[in-house]
Amino acid sequence: MAYRLIIANKTYSSWSLRPWLALAAADIPFTEELVPLGSDAFQARLAGLGTAGRVPVLIDGEAVVWESLAIISYVAERHPEAGLWPQDPLARAMAQAISAEMHASFGALRNALPMNLARPVEPRPIDAPVRKDVDRICALWTAARARFGGAGPFLFGAFGAADAMYAPVATRLRTYGVALDPVSAVYVDAIHAHPAFVRWREAALQESWVVAEDEIDWPTVKR
Structure with a gap:
């Protein structure tokens, strides 16, 4: 089944x-x-x-x-x-740790920049707590890429569980035009280009529902 x-x-x-x-x-x-x-x-x-x-x-x-x-x-x-988790024990340990951190942390970013795949890319000012979250996330991405990402464009080379956990963050950073370092910017591009993500986003753009609390420009709905 x-x-x-x-x-x-x-x-x-x-x-x-x-x-x-x-x-x-x-x-x-x-x-x-x-x-x-x-x-x-x-x-x-x-x-x-x-x-x-x-x-x-x-x-x-x-x-x-x-x-x-x-x-x-x-x-x-x-x-x-x-292969959702890396085979190498050290890489797997890091992948699981940063995935758990994603699950439990970054509340300022989540609240200030809700995921909204239908909103046009448009920069939005962010405050210090959000910038702190962004900087921490980018530091994690950079460290994973530098140490374990040599075999592919994702955090541990091939696409895996950690990338799935951070994919919504990648969409937020793009949607709201958040300034990124070069490594993080390339990683955000890789997430958006993954065929599975492309399928999800194409389906999202066909939806007609509007959820006010996730429309940061409410009562304006930008499409």
Whole structure:
């Protein structure tokens, strides 16, 4: 039986993007079930699953897994051949550490620059806490690329779990025109060029839903 991944709007749902991208990039079969944020169907669909009432949720037979990083780790364990975590122990340790940091940190950036794939690229001023988050993220990217990224354009060479975790950040940095160092700018380009991400973004641009809290220019909706 293929995995079923419950997600929300592709335009806005950064947490949904992460496991979807990991599965798609690794060519692991799954079916997606999209439930729009704020719809009557949203809580009804998640009720009874024993989760936190948020997306994403992965259903694998009797197993129900929620939280993006937990889903990615579950799938990586089930499919070691997919190489979602680096094979080298030192690289794997770093990949898991920076993925956990992404899961738990960078609240200033998340709040100030929501993921919105439909918004045109347009620079927006950022304050000191957001700049601190950006600088930390770029430092992580630069360190991973310098130490382990020689075999490809992603953090540890080939696309993997850590890239899936940081992909929504890459979209935020591009959407809001945040100034980046050369290494980070090239990495953001690589994320946007990945075929799986391109498929997600193309689907997002077909959506008609608007979520006010993720429209930073509200009540103006820029498209």
